[in-house]
Amino acid sequence: MQQKLIDFIKSGHILSKEDEDLIVQFFEPVLFPKNRIIEEEGKVPEYLYYIISGYLRLFHYGENGDEVTTHINCPPGFFTSYASFINAVKSNENVECITECELLRITKKDLEDFTSKSIAMKNFSIEVFQQSVVYNETRSLELATLSGEQRYRKLIKNYPGILHNVPISYIASFLGMKPESLSRIRRKVFK
Template identity: 30%
Template structure:
């Protein structure tokens, strides 16, 4: 619980009573590898803060292929913001690619914090652009780069994730086949 409080305090101040309220509204959620945090076609109903594990955001392209857009790891919020805020069906899947532990806020709890904690919206307003910038930076690199360069960029962007996530998901993110990724990894090592 302290991880999320420390994270929030980087973006604003909370007194002891407000911290207690945040803790009261957070519930712990465990997802196993392969489980979904939210799914395409459904309205996102919760905001999560990842305590342990890695999730991936993906979609199915016009050819029916599962494409990984980006990964999110510990000490980050995860939510399909457009779906959550506007109560519209999501177009993406948010899936655990390792066993994950989250602190989760329901839509009602999130709104309650907004109504109860003076300055909550200001904290969220500072977190949101940071998250959006990370999202833009994490979206799969341009296909114009060669595969080896994309993999090196992945390693820079996601230090520590390459050994935790299935190669098939990394290959999907890079826009290459798993066998091509294996070959690149052998040549880089």
């Protein structure tokens, strides 16, 4: 499974044989069933995950006990409660496998060791975290400025597989709306 991560990184970066060996050494392959919480709120996230296959979400419980989905990720890509992972502080969110997930995982300590041994991986790691910041800023802006229909259309354009793999209630929460509102939008979009 590590070869998929190596290929992903090599699509934009040059890796030496030593870099590839370090990836195999530091990234542990794991398989989780659907609906499994793999990082719990109230705890420091243990791992940064690379998604080989499957869908993950970040969620927390709202004031009335409802689950609020703040992020859904599609393969490939990295996933965790980033701010809590980077700062080694307790997260207020859960990481859950929506579907069965094939993942590679690395601890913060191992990531630090790894990036200290490989300048290519240090640069790649910085790029991944920068992309995460840009994504979160863009998402905040879109939640504030786009209509529900515009957010939904953008989601299905950019991530069409999400509709077949993620429950509508999670998608609605992620888009900042109630499932009933999303159902109305879907009927309009798919007329």
